[in-house]
Amino acid sequence: MTYVVWIPFLPLIASIITLLFGRWYIQKRAHWLPCIAVFGSFLLAMKTLIAVIHGARASFDLYSWIIADTFKVGVGFQVDPLSAMMMAMVTCLSFLIHVYSIGYMEDDPGYYRFFAYISLFTFSMLMLVSGNNFLQLFFGWEAVGLCSYLLIGFWYQKKSAADAAKKAFIVNRFGDFGFALGVFLVFLTFGTVYYQPVFEHVHEVAHETIRLFGHDVLLVTLMAVLLFCGSLGKSAQFPLHVWLPDAMEGPTPVSALIHAATMVTAGVFLVCRCHEIFELSNVAMAVVAAAGTFTCFMAATIAPTQFDIKRVIAYSTLSQLGYMFMACGVGAFAAGMFHLFTHAYFKALLFLGAGSVMHAMHHAPDPTDMRYMGGLKKYMPETFWTFLIASLSISGVPGLAGFFSKDEILWSAFASVYPWGKLVWFVGTLVAGLTAFYSFRVVFMTFFGEFRGREVLHGHEPHESPKVMTIPLMILAVGAVVTGWLGVPSALGGSNHFAHFMEPVLGHPHFHLSPALEEHEHLVELLLMGVSTVVGLLGIYIAYVVYCQRPELQRLLPEKCPKLYRYLYRKWYWDEIYLYSIIKPTLFLARGVIQGVLDSACIEGTVNGIPDLIRRGGEGLRKLQNGVVNTYALIMATGAAVVLLLIYLF
């Protein structure tokens, strides 16, 4: 099974060669090498997946990275259902987005740089998911953060892009700090950072406690919560969610790849990989569920107010990631991974579709503003149909992928043994309605009605994107439909292949229904499915009414409840809160205190002050030499007198 090593390394090699030689040799043909490399990785990943389906497993070290007395870690690979699925998904999406970028980034001066970076990103993500120890996970974690920074700030001359890149990296840092502490704690507890021994022995420390700030907390709680901090950062959950909307400054393929399908899902991957630790701590599970639920709800309330098409989809991503954490928080890790899998396809499709629309609108000053779009379905039919399929999928329309994965989460929440399951179910269902509403708001505003952007396009008409962009859209649309069929639950007659596939790694959720419902388990599940479907369809209908039939209703909320509208439009004011509570004090501390006092006064004062003192001392001493002999005699006599005085005194 050692060929899995090539899965991350092919894109790495392509990236390095493109980066080194792209400027002078390859230029316009820079896309060939990365695309071929990623396609090769995809084929290998499929081969691995098939092998794993037939039962193959592997865990081996390629290279000893650090050997320091008791601390040993190496570059290692683990092949099991979880990592095989992730590798296959990442390579598939990465390849499709590479192809899409050929068209999207066509005239960009940094063409070769873009491909080098997304190949590098693919390498990083693959290292993250295929590792067999925490340190490799951490390496991949940081590397994807780096690539995210490079890619968000791809157009680095634009200040807003550079700022967004910094914001992403710094906010992630907060999470990574907790994550690193978690890894340290794992090492301290188990003496190793490899997954296998840690997960085997984690039951032994299930009841150990640590004294923290005067309270006894379970060791596993602390470990899980610290590791979860990393997820908060990487998957942009509350409170570290603020970077994801701003990350839309990057090119759209970047948003599709990194901020929809792969990097932001790394947080979910982490929780699922470490589920044995999380399951031992009710507190940690509650934290996960709470973070997921809150983010899900918050993002879903902000999304309907935004006019930037990419921002709406970004908040949609935040909300769906919340769903995944909600699933993990009620013990349904396989359901969370399933939603991750389906979400990757329809969210990437939504982003790439938006990119296609932006490509058509690129003469406008702000190509993302939906207020200048409309009626595009007759100009861009292929984009329209694929976008529609993705929106139907995310809204949970039965038969499409989103329906199966979302309903599995909702059912697992409702039936969960954890006490917060019902609340999670309720919020999830509510948000499903909101999701449908804002997703179709985008569809109706962009593709239906009259085209509102004639002036901003200076008379040009929008046109469909080239084949190299629309073919990946179509392939993803197929995925958005079909991937759901892997997880058809038994209530509907399927055998939920996905969950069974993941079961050796992720276990199965624990259900607890009240005895009355226990008998009619399947009925309850179907009932819940019906509820969420109705809610979804209701959301679509309301969107249709507001945005197609009676557009004057759009002004209902801004006029009737302006404060609420403003609160939602300004993203619940989190950016402002962070600015005043964290950023300004830190800057004050850094510039005012440390730079002003410590640096300027103390260090500079000493470094400048000592030579200054010496100089002034020297100058002062120089004044003694005034050329008059009598002065010298006086000094000599004074010296003699002082000596006599000292002898007399002592």
Next chain:
Amino acid sequence: MIPISWYLVLSLVLFALGAFGFIARRNVIIMLMCIEIMLNAVNISLVALGRGLEDTAAHLLVFFVIAVAAGEAAIGLALVVLLFKKTREVHMDEFRLLKG
């Protein structure tokens, strides 16, 4: 018999006076005279000690001190004359060529 310590005290007082004069006066010639005072003070103490310890070496040393002092006075005054011829100035605080 007068105790030797009296002579020594006298010698020290004269020496201190001579030192004060040497440091504080501006006129070069007076400075040289103050040097002579200091040397004489030393002579007094040497003679007293020679008498007290009954050693000829002390008195011989006085002899040599007188000789050297005379020679030194001669050279010193020659230099003063030269200086005066060059600058027409005998006050020490006007000579600041060594100022640094």
Next chain:
Amino acid sequence: METLVFLYLAIVLVVTSLLVVTNRNAVHAVLWMLVMFFHQAILFLTLDAEFLALVQIIVYAGAVLVLFLFVVYMINLRTELNIRNFHVFWPVAATVSIVMGVLAVEAIKDFKAGPVVGDMTPEVIAKVGHAKVLGKALFTQHILSFETAGVLLLVAVLGAVVLTRRIRFKGDEV
């Protein structure tokens, strides 16, 4: 009796040296110094060192002071009377000298002579004379110093002459 003489001599010595140090007029200072030297010679006499007393008068009072007088007249300053004759920092100098003097006196005032070292007892001096005793020691034990002192004086003479001669070049006005 001896004490009185000593006291008189001591007081005069101190007073005259003070006058030398503080006098505005250089000629007056030289004359006061003459008085001082005479009294010092008498002091030597009271210490049974008659040869040294005479040497003091001959060399110091007779030669050195005359030299000083010559130079003073050559310089011929009349403006001494109007300008300050001490440096600005004379209080400091006074303090330092006083401190030095007081401390040294403190240290030395209880000096007790040790045992007798040499052979110059008052009886010997009374018998052969101070000059003979000194001469005997000088020309036998300290002959090298004597010769060196002679050379030194020769050098001094030459130096004085060399320093003050006028350099004549060909065609210069004298």
